[in-house]
Structure formats: structure tokens, C-alpha cells
Amino acid sequence: MAERVVIRGDGLTAVINPLGAELSSLKDAADRELMTDADPAFWTGRAPLLFPVVGKPAGETIRIDGRAYPMKQHGFARRMMFTVSEHREDCAVFTLDANTETRRSFPFEFQLRVSFRIEGASLTVEAEVFNPDRERSLPASFGFHPAFAWPLPGGGVKEGHRITFSADEPEPLRRIDADGQIAPEPRPSPLDGRVLELRDDLFGDDALIWDRLHSDRVTYQGAAGPRLEIAFPDTPILGIWTRPGAHFVCIEPWHGIADSSGFTGDFRDKPGVFEVEPGARKRIAMRVTLLAES
16 A cells, blocks of 8 residues: 655645555644545445546547547546656655556547645645657646545534535536436536535436536635635536535546546547647646635
């Protein structure tokens, strides 16, 4: 088992697992855990990084430039060991380079560099996708998948927790079908104004997905206790998910999405897929800030 990497600031302590460069713990100054308990009865993930796909490809296959490649849901980065390339008291950097295993399902050279930095009561996670190829552009998706404690410590019971969007979200939602693809028919939004009142029954059909997102941040809080602001200035899609009965809620900024039901096209043509030009870099960040208690 890889040794966990710990970083600290004035208001937060974070623990990162080099396997998947996964944020495993985020605690406040009072040593209260803000993330999932990872109960195996529900889901053992904590904050996997989704690369080079977000969601489940149809038939667990992607097609690139006329060829088909096997690809598991959410990609391979979350199952691979990253190199710890930098570690200081308040920051750490992890890297994953293309290798023989990745090329079997994703025929590109790349480097995925993920930095974690604590400043005051904020944790910033920034992913940088570098394309070292001198000729071909690199198509990819990327997503964050952090699972926060529900209920939050000091936040009371699960009922009364809510997520508030930073902008009006008048568009309908997308949902996942039985095959793990995006269902063709949109669903009415469960928001009351900008507020999503969390209830287990919202997630009986998997995640809530805003694919025409107007907000660049949300605030998550209970009736009392700590509040978390999750900012995502670089991602156009947001998923919110849990398993009914679990003690977590995932707030997931995505630059990509699962295949639509019946999709058989090229990966480059999927919504949310970005192209990194030869020698260029694509940066995508998420910031989690512990706000004053409500």
C-alpha cells in the first residue's frame, strides 16, 4: 500500500493517496472529517479523478479515429499509481505519464499532473493535461468526484442539508439509464430557486446531472455547523450523486459526460471532450473552501 501524503494549512489538513492521486481525507482545524466514511456497504471511493473519460462509455468501448478501444467507466487514472513529484508542508504534486497499460485503451502520449494546495481554509486541486506529441491533438475528458460527509460534522441530521447554486439553473436535468448511459429525455429540475434540498429519494435513479450549467460554484451545508463552498470555474457540467442510505454526497464538476443512449460516434465528438493541441496544456481546477459556520 502506498504511503499517504499529508498537507496542512491554517484551517485544513488533507491526505492524498498516490493510488489515483485521490483525496482521502479533508479535516478542519478541530480535526473533524469533512469527507465520506467510505462505508463498503455503499461505496468505497473518496474522491477519484476521472480521466480520460467521464462516465460510462457505451459497451465500455471508445472509438477514436476509426478504431475501437476498451475503456472502463470514468477511465483508468483512478486505478493507477501516480508519482509524488513534489511535497511540501502545504502542497503536493502527483504525475501520471502514458505507459504500456494506458496505450492499450487510449492511444496517446500524455502527462496528467495534479496539484493539491492549501491556502488558509481553502484546498485547491488543479489538474493539468499535457500533450507531448508534436503532431496529434489529444482528446480527453476530466472530472472531479469528491464525496463529502452527509451529514457534515456538527450539521445535525441528514435532513436539512442543502446545496445552493451560485446562479439560476432553469434548465432541465439529465439522468442515467439502466445501462449507465445518458437517458434521452430530460427531467424536471428539483431545485427550489437555487437550492437543492437533499433527500435520499432524489438519487433512486442515480446522479442528478446539470449539462447546461450556469453556476461556477455551490455551497453545501447543514442546519448548523461548517459550510463548504465548492468552486469549479473550468467545468461546464455538474453531477450530484449518492447511494440512498449512504453517509456521503458527491459534488462532481465534470468536463465530459457519459455516452448518450445509443451513441456510436467518435470520442472526439462527445460533449465535454476537449482537445489539447500538440505541446499544449489544459488546466482544470476545483477549490473547496471551509466557510464560517452557519
